[in-house]
Amino acid sequence: MKDYKEEPECHEETTALVNKDKKTTELKANDVACSQVKVSDEKSKVSDLIFRGGPRIIKDMLDTMVNPVSYKDKNGVFLLVNEAHARTIIGLPKEEVIGRTLLELARKFSDIPRKYIVEKRDLLEGCNEWIQIETEILNHGGTRTIEQELIVADGTTKTFILNKSALCDEKGETIGIVTVMQDITELRKTEKILKESLSSKNELSEQIKKNEEMYKTILEKTGQMVYNCDIVADKVDWLGSVEEVTGYTPEELKSAGVNLWMNYVHPEDRYKLWINNETHMKNGRNFRLEYRFQKKNGNYACLEENVTDILDSSGGISRVIGVVKDITEQKFASQSLQESEERYRTAAEQTGQLVFDFRIETHEVEWAGAIREVTGYSPDEFKNLDESLWIEHIHPKDRTETIKNLENFFRKKARIQAEFKFRKKDGKYIYVEIRGVWLKDEKGKVYRAIGVMKDITEWKCTLEKIEASEMKYRSLIQNFQGIAFQTDRNFIPIFMHGAVKEITGHTEEELMSRAKWKEIILPEDLPLLLKEEERIRDSTCNKYAKVDFRITHRDGKIRWLHEIYQKVLGKDGNPKLYQGTIYDITERKETEEFLANIKIARQREIHHRIKNNLQVISSLLDLQAEKFNNMECVTNSEVLEAFRESQDRVISIALIHEELHEGEGTEKLNFSPYLQKLIGNLFQTYRLGDAAISLKTELEENIFFDMDIAVPLGLIVNELVSNSLKHAFSNGKNGEIRIRLSRNDKLGHLREEIGPEGESTEFNLTVSDNGKGIPETVNLENPETLGLQLVSILVNQLEGEIELNRENGTEFSMRFKVENKL
Incomplete structure (x- = not known):
């Protein structure tokens, strides 16, 4: 392993680099610089992403990078690796690497045949070496660039330049280490071949020069420029996309010098750049900085500069290497993104919506928008609600269905649109609607879900009122x-x-x-x-x-x-x-027609009844006239009496019509109330001086007769009661008249008003008094008086029977049958 911090000074020609195992590798200084520049460039990309974009955007971007990249926290735990690092170097999926330390991964490999990874030595020994270097970086900051041979996941041996840099927070405190690896296997193979095949130093230098040109081309194509500042010689070399970044040619910058470079920096950023340079020269701490630089055309560009140093054998800084790139478009895009997010957040807050963003890899949900307005919780309180507490805020009646919808959303990666009641911080429930969709990356893989949750209480209440109104309308229309x-x-x-x-x-x-x-x-x-x-x-x-x-x-x-x-x-x-x-109105018209026909029929019936009743009156008058014809001498009193009797008989018929009229058109007459009125009228007509004649009635209720029964039966009662009032009590004698009407059946009072149609009911009518009694000469079969003649005729008309009892006064008992009709 080669640590360039501990190397001797590198000359333009080949220099021997000795690692801790005393192995010597020839490495040209420019190769090292170029390799470091490329690795530093990759590291600066990662650092910028970590500071600027965060986990949201860099994971997918890092996976597209060929160079292995990783990020560890201060405890050595992998927090981020790209696919190249996980699969190519370690040989495990990212998910099994993230969250573990290097030692933990080494122990994991101890149970499988592949135990060597660092320079074919024991894996744990190699891990300890890396940990020592990383501990030094964490303690002192800066960047370490080392070259190392590794046995990668596929079992092949490859050579890498590793750039390990301290990652600092806004306060400048180290929070982790970013490692960017550059595969230089082919480069080393090329150098080896060149060393073996070229017989002269010139040929080797020429090949190295070609390699330098290749690195220069790479830098130019990537839009970066590199400066190599020789502290001892006070000389600066510029490589890469110098003119593209600054607008100046390398020769112009070289002639301008370092101090003139500072003049091109925006006045507001000069002090910041000067402090970082001074700190770097004193402490040797590598740094990354962004500042504004005035290009040759007068426009300002935003540059990102990553600076690292090369130490001499005594540990002093002999050379400073910096990578500068134009990040104007990136900054503009980032600023536009921030402005867009701010507009989106403001729009969400103003429209009363909560916006959620769920990442599959981290399984984290971020909320924004009108959190306090909708839920009553502060943003921090709401974000700290775990899954179980969040579910408890759903109304019990909606909970099962909502959980089902959410499970379907996460399991099937389908859209979601659900409504439910949500409990606010104050305990009140509101109606909310949640909508969400899944997003896919360029490979079609689902990686993220976004959506909104908004308060629809007012809309829901309005909808319920509308639905209630519509229900009333539908009910009205349906009915x-x-x-x-x-x-x-x-x-x-x-x-x-x-x-x-x-x-x-x-x-x-x-x-x-x-x-x-x-x-x-x-x-x-x-x-x-x-x-x-x-x-x-x-x-x-x-x-x-x-x-x-x-x-x-x-x-x-x-x-x-x-x-x-x-x-x-x-x-x-x-x-x-x-x-x-x-x-x-068909039924109404038919009913009207039916009622009209009934009215005609009823009018005909009334005319028929009147005609019959007039016929009865005519017959009564005929009988009365016949009585007068048989008399040789007729007095006025006899005539008056005859007229009064005829009047009573007509009244008995009129009372029947009156009762039928008061019965609201019914065809039958409730006979007992009728008898009460008829007898009362007779008592008013025949006042017998001071005689106290009382009336006792036993009339069964709810006995109904039609006109054909009621008229003759009323006339019979009229004649018998009139006879008692006129003849039974003479000389002012007191007495009693008794009238009884009942069904001739011991259980008659339990029967219905009308029995089964076609059957007949027998009735008893008794009219009696306790007067002097009727003479023995009176014969009912051949009566001489008009009244008894009329009684006999009417009894025969009703097909009834009548008996005369002379004990204790006079008693007429009549039995007759009435056919039941519906």
């Missing part, structure tokens, strides 16, 4: 049994929704034309419809219209429709469109 429609100014349908198919049998699309709609309207109703349309269209005051018309349903049946619509005016005051509703 709406009509058709909502709109037509243009020519009454051509432009919108139709609702129970279109149920009402017409046609679909909405089929009826979206005036011609098709008019086709289903009955021809005899179409003129009425057209007349109504013309009226509302031409009218300046009438904006509403309604019309009933008929259509032919698709099934061939006729349907009645009721249409209500209004005129909607445009800005010009002319009809813009018409809108309204159509209802199927």
Whole structure:
């Protein structure tokens, strides 16, 4: 191993370099310089990336580099390696190298056949050598450039120049070591061949000169320039893209000298550059610096300078080598990126969004944007929430589904769009939406996910209100049994929704034309419809219209429709469109027709009943007239009595009609309340002086009779009660009249109002008094009085039976049957 810090002074010609194993290797000074320059250049690239871009951008970029590159922290732990270093040098995947020390990796190799890696010596011994060098760098800073032979992963032996540099933070404190390796195997092989094949020194020098030209070409092609400052000779050589970087030729810079170079540095950066140079010359610490330099054309360029030194045998600085490159575009791009990120961050904050950036390799998530506004946490608090705590902030009802979506996002690398409730720091829940996508590198490999999480509470609440409104509208439309429609100014349908198919049998699309709609309207109703349309269209005051018309349903049946619509005016005051509703009123029309028929039938029935009742009254008057015909002498009192009796009989019929009327059109009469009114009216008519006649009734409730039963039965009660009031109690004698009406069945009170149709129910009617009793000469089969004659006739009409009991006064008991009808 060759450490150029400990080498003797290098001359232009071949110099013997002796390593710790006393092995001698001939190395031309310019070769060393060029190798160091290239390695230093690679190191400066890495350093710049680490300081400027960070892990975000350098990992993928380093993987594209041919030179092996690594970065260790102060404890010797690998924090970063590129593919060339991991696979080519160590022979392991990056993931197995990162996070381990060199000794740990050496122990890992102790169990496999390949135990040698450093100059064919024991691996642990080689590791200890590297650790010593790195410890020195960590303690004293600076850069160490060494040459070393290594057995690489494929088992071949290769020669490398290793540039190990201290990496410092903003305070200048060393935080790690960057190692850049340059494979010079072919160069050494070439030198060996040249040494063996060339017989003269001139031939060897010529070949070395060619190598120098090659390095010079490489420097020029990479846009870098190198200066080699000989401290002893006070001489500076310029190589590489000198004119491209500065605008000056190497000869111009060489003639200008170091002091004039400082004059071209931007005034604000001169002091910084001067301090670094002074510190370097005193302490020998290598440094990297950026400053602005005025090019020959007067424009300023941003340069990056990496400086390292070459020590003589006494440990003093004999030569300073610097690599300078123009990083103006890089700085501009970095500044543009920062400005873009700032704009993006500001936009995210102003729009109430959180931006997340997830890296697969590090498994780290970075958050930015309106963190405090959305979550209530400070950025640091929110970023420190681990996965389990973050999941706990999801509402329990949404947690399972959200976890499922997140797992699908990370496992399948698919897009994500999910909504859930998130608990803020104050404990309140908000609605959030998370969206994310995966990014791929130039090789198509997924390496990163970015996305946003935003507060959608207000939008969600508005949406819920809209959905509730839409639900009400949908419910209204779904339960709406009509058709909502709109037509243009020519009454051509432009919108139709609702129970279109149920009402017409046609679909909405089929009826979206005036011609098709008019086709289903009955021809005899179409003129009425057209007349109504013309009226509302031409009218300046009438904006509403309604019309009933008929259509032919698709099934061939006729349907009645009721249409209500209004005129909607445009800005010009002319009809813009018409809108309204159509209802199927077929059932209503059929009901109206049915009710009209019922009304006619009822009127006929009423006329028939009146005619029958008038016929009864006429018969009663005939009977009364016949009674007078058989009398030789008729007094006024007898005439008055006859008229009063006829009046009572007519009243009994009138009460039936009154009860039926109060029963709101029912066909049957609740007979018991009717009897109460009838008897009360008779008691008012026949006042018997001071006689106290009481009434006792036992009338079963809910006995209903139609007119054919109620009229004759009412007349019978009228005659029997009138007879008792007139004849049973003479000379002011007190007494009692009893009336009883019931079903002739012990369980009759438990029966329904009407039994099964076709069957009949037997009833008992009893009218009695405790008066002086009816004379023995009275015979019910052949009565002489008009009242008893009428009773006998009516009982026969009802197909009933009547009995007369003269014990304890007078009692008439009647039995009759009534057929049950629904």
